[in-house]
Amino acid sequence: MKRLLILARHSLGRIRLLLLVMGTLLAVFQVFLIVVAGSIQRSDAFEEIGALLPPFVRELLGPSVTSFMSFPGIVCVGYFHLSVMGALIALSIVLATMPASEIETGFMDLILSRPMARHLIITRTVLIVVISTAALLAMMLAGTWIGLNALAPTDARWPSPGLVLSLAANLALLMLCWSGIAMAIGSAARRRSVAGGLAGVIALAAFLLDYIARAWKPAESVAWLSPFRYFNPFQLLDGNPLSAKNVFVLGSIAVSGFVASYVIFSRRDISH
């Protein structure tokens, strides 16, 4: 246990700056969204802007367009904005492929030549992924809270804490899901670039599959394969609770990925 904590502390120390910068950017983005939402609120222009949306976007959003085109809707965009999702999934992949990176540099030789069990390497990586996910989302939530308190118009209806927390939890599950997939790939790889690249390509393909399936009916039959199908923030914006099925699927993929990582890493040869 002591060795696990020593290694985890070392790994966290190495990524602390990355987490700090990224968390700050996410928090600032939340504040920015609140400024934008406040500005629209003051000019009472949500309906006008909503009308400007292209028809296919309106069709894609369905009835959620009303929830989306509102002060709480815009405030919550950060929790499902494409760039935020992309950045967080990319970071999850980078963190989850840490073992492959350590093998590549030869650092793993130094660690595992000590009385350090292999499963602790994966446990450390899971810890890092979970802590990083929690830290980043906490900074996003902090940005949202600070922004609302400091900059929201007095007449604006704030998103409920339940909604914001559900969106954050949904995003966290998506990050953990891709961490699990990337970790399983990274546990078998000798190069982080290979593992990360492969996980990234799979994530992109899965995203496109889900996106296409939302607009093109024939693709729906295979869309269930995409983890993004189980990330549905608009349902939450419409006032629905976080779907148990979505939580189960994303959580199961994450846990399966972590379990696969333990098995693969304990059996593989470590050579760089």
Place this chain on the structure above:
Amino acid sequence: MSSQGTDQPPISIRKLSKQYGKLTAVKSLDLDVNEGEVLGFLGLNGAGKSTTIRILLDLLRPTSGHAAIFGHDCQKQGLLARAITGYLPGELGVYSDLTGLAVLDLLAGLNGKVSRKYRSDLQERLELPDSVLRRKLREYSTGMKRKLGLIQAFQADPRLLILDEPTEGLDPLMQESFYELVAQVRQRGRTVFMSSHVLSEVERVCDRIALLRKGELVLLSTVEEVRRLAPRRVHVYFDQDVTTTPQLPVGHETVEIKPREWSLQIEGLLGPLMSMLSSLPVRDLEIEEPRLEDVLIRYYMGTGE
């Protein structure tokens, strides 16, 4: 199993094989390393040295056979085995944005217990003071990284040291310090298992030599015995020109023949040569010290017995 770790050999390898697809990296290797000895593990690149070392550290899994450190199976009881082992990899895989001190502290933490005093002694011996260790590794030269590697391997004062090319990148003075360090730990009963390409170093530091060729152990012997196997160079100087072709006894070979000087390579006793030379105008005889390289190179090339 109660005697594990006490009266068991530091390294015991039995019928160890490792295959990568059709390539056999190590083939049915049997090897015992005795406590308190320094064993030189030799072989050309790709002979299977690093593979064997990595199996001992449980970084690689053998295809068949097994290896044990002080009686602890390297796979099944790897934690116990590695708790009493220090390892210097051929290339130190450390992040360049870390300081030397951070690396040593981290690895000491993973080791469990490290004596600060012993580490200071090592730093002093290898001339790597705290002021240098506080610098980022990107500022380190190859030699400084090697010294850092040696300190991290030795700092927990392990019972067994596995060193892969320990003096690669060290300047001659530091090599001397390293040899003294090895002699010191050996004196305290520690065992050193080191791979090396530097035969003069092996000759100087090691008690025994194990030589691998294409994954197979082809020589396991004391340095003295190997030296005895070495052919000797003999130079014979004459008072006047000798034009007859030398009829050399079995095991003797000519290296260079000049009218007033013969250079010969001789295996075995000198008696037959002396008899042959008795009828010639010999002025002087010079016998070179047998060289380890001469034997080992033959084994490397596959012509050794």
